[in-house]
Structures are given as C-alpha cells and as structure tokens.
Amino acid sequence: xxxxxxxxxxxxxxxxxxxxxxxxxxxxxxxxxxxxxxxxxxxxxxxxxxxxxxxxxxxxxxxxxxxxxxxxxxxxxxxxxxxxxxxxxxxxxxxxxxxxxxxxxxxxxxxxxxxxxxxxxxxxxxxxxxxxxxxxxxxxxxxxxxxxxxxxxxxxxxxxxxxxxxxxxxxxxxxxxxxxxxxxxxxxxxxxxxxxxxxxxxxxxxxxxxxxxxxxxxxxxxxxxxxxxxxxxxxxxxxxxxxxxxxxxxxxxxxxxxxxxxxxxxxxxxxxxxxxxxxxxxxxxxxxxxxxxxxxxxxxxxxxxxxxxxxxxxxxxxxxxxxxxxxxxxxxxxxxxxxxxxxxxxxxxxxxxxxxxxxxxxxxxxxxxxxxxxxxxxxxxxxxxxxxxxxxxxxxxxxxxxxxxxxxxxxxxxxxxxxxxxxxxxxxxxxxxxxxxxxxxxxxxxxxxxxxxxxxxxxxxxxxxxxxxxxxxxxxxxxxxxxxxxxxxxxxxxxxxxxxxxxxxxxxxxxxxxxxxxxxxxxxxxxxxxxxxxxxxxxxxxxxxxxxx
Numbered sequence: 001x002x003x004x005x006x007x008x009x010x011x012x013x014x015x016x017x018x019x020x021x022x023x024x025x026x027x028x029x030x031x032x033x034x035x036x037x038x039x040x041x042x043x044x045x046x047x048x049x050x051x052x053x054x055x056x057x058x059x060x061x062x063x064x065x066x067x068x069x070x071x072x073x074x075x076x077x078x079x080x081x082x083x084x085x086x087x088x089x090x091x092x093x094x095x096x097x098x099x100x101x102x103x104x105x106x107x108x109x110x111x112x113x114x115x116x117x118x119x120x121x122x123x124x125x126x127x128x129x130x131x132x133x134x135x136x137x138x139x140x141x142x143x144x145x146x147x148x149x150x151x152x153x154x155x156x157x158x159x160x161x162x163x164x165x166x167x168x169x170x171x172x173x174x175x176x177x178x179x180x181x182x183x184x185x186x187x188x189x190x191x192x193x194x195x196x197x198x199x200x201x202x203x204x205x206x207x208x209x210x211x212x213x214x215x216x217x218x219x220x221x222x223x224x225x226x227x228x229x230x231x232x233x234x235x236x237x238x239x240x241x242x243x244x245x246x247x248x249x250x251x252x253x254x255x256x257x258x259x260x261x262x263x264x265x266x267x268x269x270x271x272x273x274x275x276x277x278x279x280x281x282x283x284x285x286x287x288x289x290x291x292x293x294x295x296x297x298x299x300x301x302x303x304x305x306x307x308x309x310x311x312x313x314x315x316x317x318x319x320x321x322x323x324x325x326x327x328x329x330x331x332x333x334x335x336x337x338x339x340x341x342x343x344x345x346x347x348x349x350x351x352x353x354x355x356x357x358x359x360x361x362x363x364x365x366x367x368x369x370x371x372x373x374x375x376x377x378x379x380x381x382x383x384x385x386x387x388x389x390x391x392x393x394x395x396x397x398x399x400x401x402x403x404x405x406x407x408x409x410x411x412x413x414x415x416x417x418x419x420x421x422x423x424x425x426x427x428x429x430x431x432x433x434x435x436x437x438x439x440x441x442x443x444x445x446x447x448x449x450x451x452x453x454x455x456x457x458x459x460x461x462x463x464x465x466x467x468x469x470x471x472x473x474x475x476x477x478x479x480x481x482x483x484x485x486x487x488x489x490x491x492x493x494x495x496x497x498x499x500x501x502x503x504x505x506x507x508x509x510x511x512x513x514x515x516x517x518x519x520x521x522x523x524x525x526x527x528x529x530x531x532x533x534x535x536x537x538x539x540x541x542x543x544x545x546x547x548x549x
Contacts, residue, residue: 001069001481002451007041009059012512024477026495027485033501034512035485045095047117055099065094075123083116127453143408150369155362162355163402169351173344183334190331197324202306207317210303217296220289231282243272362404380438385465389414433457451481458488466490489529493546498522
C-alpha cells in the first residue's frame with residue numbers, strides 16, 4: 001500500500017509531500033493544474049519509462065521518494081530478496097534525475113537499477129486510464145492477460161518447455177542431416193583416400209627414420225671405395241706385407257747385433273698388432289656399408305610416397321596416420337548416419353507430439369478461462385449501467401509458437417443485436433471507460449497489497465453512470481487502496497480521502513500544490529466541479545447531497 005510521496009523540483013512542483021491511506025483516495029482539480037505531474041513523478045520513482053524533461057526549470061536535480069507498507073508475504077518481498085536488497089515491513093524508493101538526464105535510484109537506502117524498480121512496481125502499483133498502455137487496449141497483450149486471469153502459468157510453462165524441446169530436436173536433426181549431406185558429397189574421395197592411406201600405412205616418425213636411412217646409404221655408397229682402398233693398402237700387398245718383411249730381416253740380423261735390435265723389433269711387433277686391429281675395424285666398416293642397391297631405391301620410393309601424400313592432404317608427414325583415422329571416422333559416421341537420422345526423426349516426432357498435447361491442453365484451459373472471464377466482466381457491467389452490453393473473449397487459431405497456438409482478443413457489442421468488434425474500436429469514450437473498469441476489477445481480484453490508480457477512468461460519463469462508476473471504485477477500494485484522478489463530482493463525492501490539485505503563479509514562476517480537503521472544503525470543491533468557476537448556493541446544496549452531509 002502506498003503510504004506517502006515526497007516530490008522535489010519535478011516539472012512545476014517545487015516541494016510536495018503527500019500521505020495516502022487505505023480506501024478510495026480522490027485527486028481533483030482544474031484541467032492543467034498538474035494532476036498528471038503527480039502520476040509522472042510516481043511513475044518516475046517506480047522506474048517507468050516516461051518523459052525525459054522532468055527536472056524543474058532552474059533546479060540542478062529533481063527527486064521523488066515513495067514509501068509503501070509491505071504485508072507479510074507481499075510479492076515485492078520476493079523481488080527484494082532476489083535483488084539482494086533489504087526486506088522489511090516498509091519499502092522506501094528514492095530516485096534522482098539530474099538536469100543533464102542522469103538517473104540514480106535507491107531501494108531502502110541501497111543503490112539499485114531501473115530494472116529492479118520496474119520489477120517492484122509490478123507488485124506495488126497498477127496504473128489504468130482510457131489510454132492504458134499496459135495491455136488492456138493492446139490485442140497483443142490479451143493472451144497474457146487471459147493466462148494471468150486463468151492462473152495458467154504452469155500450463156503455459158509446459159508449452160514453452162515443449163516448444164523448446166521441439167526446436168532443439170529439430171535443430172539437431174537438421175544439423176545431422178546437413179553433416180550427412182556434406183560427408184556424402186565427399187564419400188568417393190573419402191573412400192579412395194582411406195584406401196590409399198591404408199595401403200601405404202605410414203607410421204608416426206617413419207618419415208624422419210627413412211630420411212636418415214636414405215642419407216646414410218647415399219653417403220656409404222660414396223665412401224665405401226675409399227675404405228676398401230685403405231684396407232688394401234694395409235693388407236697382404238701393402239703395409240702388412242712390408243712390416244712382415246721388415247720384421248723378418250731384423251730377426252735374421254738380431255743374432256749378430258748384440259741385442260741392439262730387440263727394442264725396435266718389439267715396437268715393430270706392436271705396430272703389427274695395432275695394424276691387425278685397424279684392419280679388423282675397417283672390415284667391419286666395409287661390411288656395414290654393404291647393402292643391396294635395390295634397398296636404397298625402395299627407401300627413397302617409400303619416403304617420397306609419404307611426403308607426396310602429406311602434400312596432397314596438406315598435413316605433416318607424421319600427421320598422416322591420425323589424418324587417416326579422421327577420414328575413417330567420417331566414413332563410419334556416414335555408414336552409421338542412417339540409423340542416427342532415424343533416431344533423431346523419432347525424437348522430433350515425439351517432441352512434436354508432446355508439444356501438441358501441451359498446446360491442446362493450454363487451448364482448452366484458455367477456453368475455460370475465457371468463459372469465466374466473460375461471465376465475470378458481464379457481472380461487473382451491470383452495476384456500471386451496461387447490462388445490455390456483451391463482452392466476449394475470442395480465441396482463434398494462429399501459427400504455433402512458444403505461447404501456444406491461440407490468438408486472444410477482447411471484443412464487445414455495446415447494444416443487443418450490434419456486431420461485436422475490438423474493444424478499443426467499438427466502444428465510445430464513456431463505454432470504454434466502463435469496460436476497462438470492469439476488466440480491471442476482474443483482473444485484479446485476488447491480488448493483495450496492490451495500489452490501483454485510475455487516471456480519469458470516468459471520462460465521458462456523467463449522472464447516474466458516473467455515480468455507478470464511483471460506487472464500483474469505492475467497492476474495490478474497500479478491499480485495499482485506490483487512487484483516482486477525476487473530473488466527476490459523483491466519483492469525487494464517494495472518496496474516503498480527498499485532495500485538490502491547484503496551480504499558482506508567484507513572481508512569474510508556476511508551481512503546483514496539493515491540498516488535503518476537510519469536509520467543508522470538500523463541499524466547495526464538489527460544488528466547483530458541478531457548477532464551474534462560480535459556486536452558487538444551489539451548487540453547494542447539490543454537493544452536500546452527493547457527499548451525504
């Protein structure tokens with residue numbers, strides 16, 4: 001429940017503090033006095049999107065504070081908890097708008113965003129007028145209104161979930177089909193490439209090993225002849241024979257040399273032993289350099305084949321084995337694709353069937369809710385002097401979507417036998433006001449802690465009809481809090497609390513003020529509303545009659 005509103009430097013309001021109470025709160029005043037400014041200011045602190053030039057001329061910033069009572073279990077408490085804001089029995093909203101257009105908001109003295117303010121406002125205040133912009137006159141919002149009235153959140157959530165699952169399964173099937181088509185388009189290439197790779201069967205690291213082996217064999221072919229020549233120089237026709245001859249000659253002369261040849265002969269013997277060792281090593285080297293000439297050709301052929309395939313497929317030679325596995329996996333996916341496609345098609349059919357069941361159930365629930373709403377609105381029209389009017393909620397089929405397959409529109413027939421049509425095109429101004437009031441009454445039943453604001457909802461009606469509208473507003477207010485901006489004396493007279501909005505000019509500056517009215521002042525205000533600028537005694541008598549005083 002809205003308890004108070006404090007406004008500073010907003011439009012033509014310099015400073016204004018209002019205290020509201022439960023029941024029917026009435027705001028009256030001459031046209032242009034500033035009643036709409038109060039609603040603009042309230043909308044500003046609630047985070048509603050509205051006019052930008054709110055700061056009073058010459059002021060650095062405008063500020064609005066609103067405070068509400070929150071009963072236990074009030075929906076605003078859940079919004080506060082989710083936003084991590086303090087929760088208590090009182091809710092204080094404060095918002096500042098600088099002359100440059102910067103906006104800053106606080107909830108219970110904690111900074112918050114405009115989104116949080118708007119979420120809170122949905123649980124705190126319901127604004128309504130002939131130019132309602134929150135759904136009643138907009139056919140695109142009628143389906144949501146009907147679902148809210150019928151309590152169909154769970155059914156609608158089931159449809160959304162089924163729609164999401166259907167969209168997901170269809171997307172998966174389409175993606176798999178596309179992948180299958182892409183693989184099938186290159187099937188011939190895949191099978192040829194896999195066969196070619198399988199035939200060659202390259203291994204990781206093989207290219208480097210083959211390259212080393214090839215270079216070794218090429219080098220060996222060039223140096224083997226030199227090594228053989230060296231062996232022959234050391235062999236029986238070379239150094240070995242000469243050393244043997246030298247040793248034999250020295251040995252023959254040793255007996256006559258008195259021991260002087262023993263040391264040279266020992267050294268020569270060691271040299272012959274080392275020569276044998278060297279010759280053994282050279283023999284082994286020659287043997288290692290011996291290979292079949294075809295082996296070099298085979299090595300080169302395989303090395304070039306591996307490198308050629310790597311260039312062909314634009315991969316590194318060591319990646320060929322893994323590349324072959326990738327191609328085999330694609331072929332495997334192609335071979336298994338038909339079975340997988342069958343599974344995906346089955347999932348799509350199951351999801352479509354589930355959506356159909358959920359959407360059909362939602363349509364049936366909406367039909368029941370529509371019948372209930374039509375009956376409820378008809379019951380509200382009679383007290384508003386529109387007992388012959390017919391309100392009907394039309395449900396027609398439309399393209400399936402996440403909200404179901406139903407288009408919903410509110411239609412009216414204002415007179416018996418007259419054709420029904422859209423609410424905002426068939427009804428006249430006064431009739432529209434009453435239809436909207438009847439709808440609003442039905443749609444807000446069961447909502448607790450909500451402040452209802454009616455902005456000139458009685459425009460276009462008068463006399464007994466205006467009195468009926470006022471009495472219906474008073475009946476609604478008996479269950480909570482209603483604020484009414486009105487030009488109707490019949491409605492004003494039924495208010496439990498009455499304020500007059502007045503405009504004045506001081507030193508060339510226009511300002512708006514709001515004055516609470518006592519019983520005497522109310523008589524004069526209602527008399528003004530009845531008679532105009534000149535208040536007569538007859539007008540005062542009529543005002544007292546309306547006020548029941």
